[in-house]
Amino acid sequence: MRKFEKAAEERSRLRARLMARTQEGDTEACRALLDDIGPMLTNFLRRRIADRNELEDVYQDTMLALFQARHTYEPARPLEPWLFAIARNVAADHARRYWTRASVEQLTDKTPEPVREEELRSAPNLEDAVARLPEQQREAFSMLKLEGLSIEQAAERAGVSAGALRVRAHRAYKILRKLISE
Amino acid sequence: MSEIANRAPADHEARHRALVERMVADLRPVRRLWPIGLRLALWIALEAGVLLFAIYHSRRTDLGRQLSNLWFLLCVGGFAAAGVVGAALALRSAIPGRAPGRREVGFLLVLTVGSALLLLHEPINANVPIATFVGTGLPCVFGIATLALLPLLALLWAVKRGAPLEGGFGGALAGAGAFLFSFALMRARCPIDEGLHLFMWHFLPTLIGIAASAGAGFLWSRKRGGK
Numbered sequence: 172m173r174k175f176e177k178a179a180e181e182r183s184r185l186r187a188r189l190m191a192r193t194q195e196g197d198t199e200a201c202r203a204l205l206d207d208i209g210p211m212l213t214n215f216l217r218r219r220i221a222d223r224n225e226l227e228d229v230y231q232d233t234m235l236a237l238f239q240a241r242h243t244y245e246p247a248r249p250l251e252p253w254l255f256a257i258a259r260n261v262a263a264d265h266a267r268r269y270w271t272r273a274s275v276e277q278l279t280d281k282t283p284e285p286v287r288e289e290e291l292r293s294a295p296n297l298e299d300a301v302a303r304l305p306e307q308q309r310e311a312f313s314m315l316k317l318e319g320l321s322i323e324q325a326a327e328r329a330g331v332s333a334g335a336l337r338v339r340a341h342r343a344y345k346i347l348r349k350l351i352s353e
Numbered sequence: 354m355s356e357i358a359n360r361a362p363a364d365h366e367a368r369h370r371a372l373v374e375r376m377v378a379d380l381r382p383v384r385r386l387w388p389i390g391l392r393l394a395l396w397i398a399l400e401a402g403v404l405l406f407a408i409y410h411s412r413r414t415d416l417g418r419q420l421s422n423l424w425f426l427l428c429v430g431g432f433a434a435a436g437v438v439g440a441a442l443a444l445r446s447a448i449p450g451r452a453p454g455r456r457e458v459g460f461l462l463v464l465t466v467g468s469a470l471l472l473l474h475e476p477i478n479a480n481v482p483i484a485t486f487v488g489t490g491l492p493c494v495f496g497i498a499t500l501a502l503l504p505l506l507a508l509l510w511a512v513k514r515g516a517p518l519e520g521g522f523g524g525a526l527a528g529a530g531a532f533l534f535s536f537a538l539m540r541a542r543c544p545i546d547e548g549l550h551l552f553m554w555h556f557l558p559t560l561i562g563i564a565a566s567a568g569a570g571f572l573w574s575r576k577r578g579g580k
Contacts (some may be wrong), residue, residue: 191516196382205373213365231372238376240516242383243448252450260449260518330456 176321183249183324189218193248205234211319212258218298218317219262222269233261252328255318300350306342312347387580389444392511396440400504400534404541407500413544424474424529425546429537431468435461443508443526447515453526461526465533469556477548490554493543497558500538505531517574524570528563535559 186207192200213230218307220226236257244253301309307329314325386392408416438461442453486487508527517523536559543555 193380194383194385196380197379198377201380202373202377205376206369209369227368231368234372236378238379240449243386243516245385247449253448254450255571256450256452256518313427330454348405 172349176323179319179321183251183321186250187246187248190241190244190250194241194244194246207249208237208254209234215255215258215318217260219259220265225265225269229265232265233258236261242266249324251318251324252326270292287346297347297351303350308339308343308346311336315340326348355363361397373432386448386507386515387526389441389448393437393441396444396504396507396511399507400436400538403500403504404538407538407542411542411543415544416541419546424471425540428539431464431471432533432540434539435464435468436530436537438464438530439528439533440504440508441527442521443512443523443530444515446519446523446526447512447517448509449516449518452518452522461529465529470554472548472551475546475551476542476547479549481547481549486550486553489545490550491541492546493550493554493556494569496542497532497535497539497555498562500542501531501535501562504534505562509566513573517570520574521567521571524573525563525567527570528566531566532559532562564580 179226186204189200189204189207212233213226216229216233218225230304237254240257244250301312304312310329311325313324314320314328320328322333322336326333329336329339331339413419442457442461445451445453447494505527509524510522512527536555539555540551545551
């Protein structure tokens, strides 16, 4: 576990260095950085974008937003919180537009077939379960499992000790397990 | 790897590659934002200049005596501190991942409300004729707005230079920075230490200014496609 965290921290430092060089106009660093964050970003977004067909668009929008906001990154700080804040914002914007569009379409479309109860039961929805968590626990879960931050990074962002964050995450897992098995 | 990649790896990879190459082709060196501490220090220096202007043009003749009044000092200091906190949070709101959290915004609110409650300590004179009340109040509204203008523009410009994710929030914080500090300056400038006057012609315009700044931030971010 310790070894894994150390490797994650080292990788985070490497990304920060690549971003600093990208700000200076280094094309090789830019290419390496974008290739490195691509899979991480996709994993992050697919937990927020329900419609898989739109995931690619949001991915591209996020990459462009990161590129446009690159002057705001502070090299002394880890890259991930900066990156995920932008990604979260692009995804939220997209979701808002998506639901606005969907509600308009619903008004003009046929009434959809009601979903059978067995279908609902057969597919436990993690997103709903996460949404039902108390705020602090949801935040801890999201940072560790959705954004892939280390305990230390997540604790720093939440403004609590690593131990307190572990407790929050543990409670979140316990509640989630219960909610999903219901 | 990602779900996209599992679904259509070649397609996703090709699009990713094309996007990366386009971005690399567009890559230019960028000028990083100055550290928040430095920009905040510059803003405080600007406010110090406005303070000197306010004192120089003060209509108050008892400022020296008032500076030994603890309630007056607490009120002025509280609003000035709230202004500085607001400005610091506004600058942070323009940097992704560093936007202030509930605790920090809560601290700003507590500081503002606490300082506003100190106004209750001032005597209230309800017998002032309405014409006098309005006549003495309007110059104060003008003063609050004038003293807040430059610092507000400076903060909004600094926020715009960054990448604010929520324009309305950033605008509100910039407004809080400029108008709360302006309130403190106006306390040092206006000779009327009366509760109703201070609430009606100083505090309410301050709140309206903050709301207007939030609205401006929101409209500006909508224009450029944010929220």
